[in-house]
Amino acid sequence: MKVLVVEDDAPTASFLQRGLSEAGYGADIASDGIVGLEMASRGRYAALIVDRMLPRMDGLLLVETLRRMDCRAPVLFLSALGDVDDRIKGLQSGADDYVCKPFAIAEVLARIEVLLRRGETSSTTMSVLTVGPLEMTPLSRTVRRGGVAIALQPREYCLLDYLMRHAGQVVTRAMLLQAVWDYHFDPQTNVIDVHISRLRQKIDEGDGPSLIQTVRGAGYMLRADS
């Protein structure tokens, strides 16, 4: 799978390229908006990482144009503008997710991974979600482990729902805070970690390794095999 990086700052672009190839993706670089548009419309890219402020053609316009050209590839915006309004504007232009600069590569990789796998997992209508021994029925909002029902608080349910829909993928704390609580700030304390450990207590069994693994320097991952 190939990812197109549209970014005018060469060190940032090659940093992203290396990060992506470490994670097993091919990556091409376009250094301005026009080149980015040409490459995106010609090549078959699985996803795009686009800087908001680009020479020759603004990132917002680039994404809007691509969407009008019926290019459906998921787009992740990178931007030094970090306001909630900027975020909303970015998403309205047709982008799928938004990361503020300065960014950690882990955050970008986690979000790209989610975007790339969206096709496989995002069917909200799925009648039953299964990860290892966990079984979730969205319609009745119930969770079972090995056939035994687990009682979850509404927010715990949302948290687990998000993790299960992104099973096998790294999800960062910021992603969880945005998706589950709809907050877009960085808490100074480890609020999310506490929620994860509570959830672990409910869904894990015995002393074995947790279903929710901590990924150092990045976030968490729900995995069936451990």
Next chain:
Amino acid sequence: MSRPSLRLLRSSTFRLAFLAALLFAVTGLGMLGLVRWMTTSLLDQRVDLVVSAELELLQQMQAQSGLEALAAEVNARANSLQGRYRAYLLEDGNGAVLAGNLASWPKGRSEGDIHLRFRAADTSADPGSPVRATVVALPGGARLLVGRLQSDRRAFEEVVNRVMLGGAGLSLVLGFGVGLILARRALGRMDRINRTAQTILDGQLQGRVPLSGDGDEFDHLSVNLNSMLDRIERLVEAMRGVTRNIAHDLRTPLNRLRNRLELALIEERDGEAGRMVLADAIGDVDGILGTFNALLGIARIEGRLPRENFRDIDLDNLISGLGELYAPLAEDQGLAFSAHAQQGLQIMGDHHLLSQALANLLDNAIKYTPPGGHVSLSAQLRGGAVLLSVSDDGPGIPADQRERVVEPFVRLDEARHLPGAGLGLSLVAAVAEAHGGRLLLEDAGPGLRAVLELTLPNHGQVINSL
């Protein structure tokens, strides 16, 4: 600067004053003119009445005794004592003078069909005086003119003319003078404002416009300018402080990072140990980036338009959402946590900013309150203000430090060993100000109560179902 006299003439105050004087002069002239016209017409009418009576008499005489008898009578009247104040002339059908005290038919202005106005002859009592006469045609083509000298009319006209000229001149001179005085006064006040502006342009931000104490529009302007200058000065001072503090406070973590990297280079660590050093270095950098992000966030909030992105916020929702997020963390730290919102409270505000502000306060409360303590989050209505407060029974902040800790980068000595850059409360204060409110730090006895006081009138409505 142009010459002072020219500046006075150009000032709007002078122009207005002079224009008012001009208008006054024109109105005065118009009224006097009307009076003059009405009075002289009245005088003319009086003359016409007397003359027509005399003419009637003379016409009767001619009808009874003939033209020659009339000529004799006219001459008698013309040469009598009063004849010097009157004008008589009798002409036959060929234009030959038969009688009277005028040498020939007078050249003058005819007024109406039968009236004539001309100047009195030199032989009259008042040479040059205006004469108003009436002319009648007699049978046989003869003409008879009888008139009166109007010395009183002339005197009256002269007086009125003098008054008009003098009055107009006087009001123009007065208008000019008063205009100059007013303009000088106004310019003086303006100059004081301009001088203040100049001192500020020269870099003296403390300069303020002196007040006259009259409470006039200049004082109003000055008061507003002064409060604007106060605010600008505060902002500039804060900015200078922040710049100083950024430079100072970022040197420490950057220095730490440098040391770490230097150490890694010297020791040539490899494998897991080397990776640990790098991970620590990333942690250092994250801290520095966090500081910059927080600064940027505060700057953005302070630079926003008033009420930008404001929406109706259900405070019950806001409080319970945050409570739910923070309760497990507080409990893990051994703290009793409660979140409570007065039912049905709604305000206009920015949901994201208020959440972030309260999250900062909760972060602080949980960080600084020792295990066994209490932390509570609440929203209530008190005296026309909505209070969003976070209370704890931790060590609190000494009264003399409470104002200081809100400033960027200020940290209490007791907190220096804990992570953070000293920007959290600054952000909360900025959010409060963006909502037209303020951040209050109070003694919770023991502990600290941080309150976002959002005053309602200029802020939005409250819907209180209770």
